[in-house]
Amino acid sequence: MTERTERSEGRAGMPGTHGMSAQPVAVEARDVSRRYGSVWALRECSFRLPAGRIVALVGANGAGKSTLMSIIAGTLAATRGSLLVHGRPVVRGRSGDGGASAGSRVAILAQDKPLYRDFSVSDMLRFGRSTNRMWDQRRALSWLERFDIPLDRRCGRLSGGQRAQVALAVALGSRPAVLLLDEPLANLDPVARTEVTGELMAEAADGDMTVMLSTHIIAELSGVGDHLLLLDAGRPVLTGDVDELLDGHVRMTGPRADQPPGPGAVVQARHTDRQSTFVLRQPATPTTHAVVAPGWTTQPLTLDELILTYLRASATESRDLEAVS
Numbered sequence: 001m002t003e004r005t006e007r008s009e010g011r012a013g014m015p016g017t018h019g020m021s022a023q024p025v026a027v028e029a030r031d032v033s034r035r036y037g038s039v040w041a042l043r044e045c046s047f048r049l050p051a052g053r054i055v056a057l058v059g060a061n062g063a064g065k066s067t068l069m070s071i072i073a074g075t076l077a078a079t080r081g082s083l084l085v086h087g088r089p090v091v092r093g094r095s096g097d098g099g100a101s102a103g104s105r106v107a108i109l110a111q112d113k114p115l116y117r118d119f120s121v122s123d124m125l126r127f128g129r130s131t132n133r134m135w136d137q138r139r140a141l142s143w144l145e146r147f148d149i150p151l152d153r154r155c156g157r158l159s160g161g162q163r164a165q166v167a168l169a170v171a172l173g174s175r176p177a178v179l180l181l182d183e184p185l186a187n188l189d190p191v192a193r194t195e196v197t198g199e200l201m202a203e204a205a206d207g208d209m210t211v212m213l214s215t216h217i218i219a220e221l222s223g224v225g226d227h228l229l230l231l232d233a234g235r236p237v238l239t240g241d242v243d244e245l246l247d248g249h250v251r252m253t254g255p256r257a258d259q260p261p262g263p264g265a266v267v268q269a270r271h272t273d274r275q276s277t278f279v280l281r282q283p284a285t286p287t288t289h290a291v292v293a294p295g296w297t298t299q300p301l302t303l304d305e306l307i308l309t310y311l312r313a314s315a316t317e318s319r320d321l322e323a324v325s
């Protein structure tokens, strides 16, 4: 019995981006690369993310998620390429409240959640107000109330999940156009995480804020974002509206064949002696999950399956390129 995975024909940004032209673009990367010494953490990343959405930034440990977020936030410079937030180039050290215009302010909430342990929650809000020219106290307070965070408690005495909520409240109070969350929800239990992402989606829809959430836990992804940016070894391998991506891919299983019986680009092909399975990126026509040829069945993919398919295809492609070079 043999099994092989074929090279992905679709690269970053291809599926699902056709619907983007009418939407305002929050973040645009143009050939962004970043090197640390001899390690390329990001390679030629080009993508556009729509405004007012929750973008799930997904990738394995070391895929480049934190590096990308730091470049968008303006705390790290790209080695090559340019990054624009609402059409304005990000310049290192000039994002956040420091110099960006109201429409292109970026707030980042890193994994380590910088809270002063001796400050009370109210002190943290005062600190947020004093360090942000534009501050929305009502928004920060209502977030804390929604999640029952005691205002008079010192941050050092809060649970990890509660500290994450305070950090989120301060970030929201700064009224960012783009809010970057670098795995800050890891400390929240599944129920709280679902609640938080639901509330963030409502905030994003209300005020044109774009939220980017990074995660390496694919199984916890469902419902977390409505737009996907999948990074593998520093390259975006899949990006687009989650529903469009799911509608645009199909798995076909049937008798052993070199080619699938239906139209579409082959993302992955697996074969046994008697059976073939193809994952296809379909042309712009609607997907029909029905029998398309004698002996063949088609099925939709779950988001986890779609992500794993692209990660496997990307790994195969990297191995092929290494073998050639």
Ligand SMILES: Nc1ncnc2c1ncn2[C@@H]1O[C@H](COP(=O)(O)OP(=O)(O)OP(=O)(O)O)[C@@H](O)[C@H]1O
Pocket: 036, 037, 039, 040, 041, 059, 060, 061, 062, 063, 064, 065, 066, 067, 068, 216
């Ligand atoms: N300051 C640094 N110096 C050298 N190499 C670095 C530095 N920061 C990151 N890297 C390397 O760059 C690559 C991308 O790292 P990055 O932290 O952006 O990935 P990540 O996707 O956020 O990972 P994780 O999910 O583990 O947080 C990795 O190979 C990492 O080892």
